[in-house]
Amino acid sequence: MVQYRTQVRIIADVLSTARDMNTEGTGVGVTTLLRKGNMSYTRMSKLLSELVGSGLLLELTGEKISKYMISEKGIQFLAAYYNFEDFAQSFGLRL
Amino acid sequence: MALPSDMALIGEILQFIGVFVSFSIAYVAFRGVRQTESSSLLRLATAFVFLGFGFLVEGVVGLNALLPAPQVTTTAVVVAGLLLETTGYFFLAFSHAVDVMLSKKMGGALLVFPVATLSGAQLADILSILSFYFVLYGVVETVYSYSRTRKPDTLLIAMGLALIGVGTFVQWLSLLYLQVDVLSLLQIIMKEMGLVILFTPVLRFAVGGVRLDGTV
Numbered sequence: 001m002v003q004y005r006t007q008v009r010i011i012a013d014v015l016s017t018a019r020d021m022n023t024e025g026t027g028v029g030v031t032t033l034l035r036k037g038n039m040s041y042t043r044m045s046k047l048l049s050e051l052v053g054s055g056l057l058l059e060l061t062g063e064k065i066s067k068y069m070i071s072e073k074g075i076q077f078l079a080a081y082y083n084f085e086d087f088a089q090s091f092g093l094r095l
Numbered sequence: 096m097a098l099p100s101d102m103a104l105i106g107e108i109l110q111f112i113g114v115f116v117s118f119s120i121a122y123v124a125f126r127g128v129r130q131t132e133s134s135s136l137l138r139l140a141t142a143f144v145f146l147g148f149g150f151l152v153e154g155v156v157g158l159n160a161l162l163p164a165p166q167v168t169t170t171a172v173v174v175a176g177l178l179l180e181t182t183g184y185f186f187l188a189f190s191h192a193v194d195v196m197l198s199k200k201m202g203g204a205l206l207v208f209p210v211a212t213l214s215g216a217q218l219a220d221i222l223s224i225l226s227f228y229f230v231l232y233g234v235v236e237t238v239y240s241y242s243r244t245r246k247p248d249t250l251l252i253a254m255g256l257a258l259i260g261v262g263t264f265v266q267w268l269s270l271l272y273l274q275v276d277v278l279s280l281l282q283i284i285m286k287e288m289g290l291v292i293l294f295t296p297v298l299r300f301a302v303g304g305v306r307l308d309g310t311v
Contacts (some may be wrong), residue, residue, distance in 0.1 A: 002132050077130070083300070084127035084136060090248035090296040092233075092240030093126075093135040093190055 008095050011056070012081045013037055014047060018057060019070040019078065027060040027067025099104075103157065106283040110154030117147030119297050135190055142186035143242040147181030178224040184229035184263075187256075191236035223267035230260035248296055255292030262286035 005013070018035040021028045034044050048068060049056040060067045070078075074084035085095045124140035127133060153176040237253040262285030269278035 006133070006135075008133050026140055078126075080130040084131050084133065086248075087123060087127060087296050087300065088133065088139070089244055089246055090252050091139060091190075091242070091293075092237035092249050092252065093139060095132055095133040095135055 006095060008081065010037070010039070010047070011051065012078060012085075012095075014044075014051065015056060015070055015074050015078050018068050019075065022069055025069075027058075027069040029065060029067050033068065103160075103280075106280045107154050109283045110150050110157060112287050113150035113290050114147050114154060116294045116297075117143045117150060120293060121147060122271030123297050123300055138186050138190040142183045142190065143191035144183075145179050145186060149176050149178075149183055152176030152179060174218050177219055177226075181222045181226045183230070184226045184233070188229040188232040188236075191233055193210055213306045220267060220270050223263055223270055227260055227267060230263055234260055248299075251292055251295055255289040255295075258289030258291075258292065259286050262289060268306040280283070 014037050018028050053060045058069045058071045088095050121140045121143035124136045127136040234256045241249040262282045265282035
């Protein structure tokens, strides 16, 4: 059965990828985010602009490509998301 | 509903436990809405705000009936309390219905089931039986959700909802058989037990070392 993701779930997925895949501390490229986020480039670009704008992601601009790193605010958002996801799941709901 | 005064007093006090539990769940859900902008949590919060006000009206009406003070109880106020409660159960079922539509399940068919059972009964009877079907729908969806997540809390909530469902059914019976006093107390006890079970996730928020703003 196909499980459709809500917008907040997509944001949480992108943020958790930016957190977990940033093993070298130099940020995560768009390709990795696209692969893990499972969405189109256009949609991902728009989402990344929004997340950078809202301070959940930090954009590290390089010579050719930009990389992304989760911010402190993003980490707090993820913590809140997982807590409330647990709460909603208790009631049989999805965030 | 002529209950012996002691039983009636216990019943009305229990209503206020329902008020506290409902508003507590609504509060946590609203915090979730502020933090995550989740529409599921918004519907959950709305459901429990309605339920809380419903229990509040029913509790105040019930206590007022027990006191020697001037009576303000009217049928309209009692029906208003039941209407608030039923609306709360509707939102609870509606939260699941939206979840169903998102995952393209066929469970939405259950939502029209309550409508088909409407008869020419009195408004209070109709509201009680509607509440029963809404809660029943919530139980079915929560059990279904448990089958996917295998999360013990979800099963616990399904049990709590089932108790509330049986309580609303007994409430309907108590409206039909007014002379059976114990039914009125029984329905309140069952509903309150169910609500206390629903309080479990809120307790986890308060006791589990997680602050309500979501930070660990």
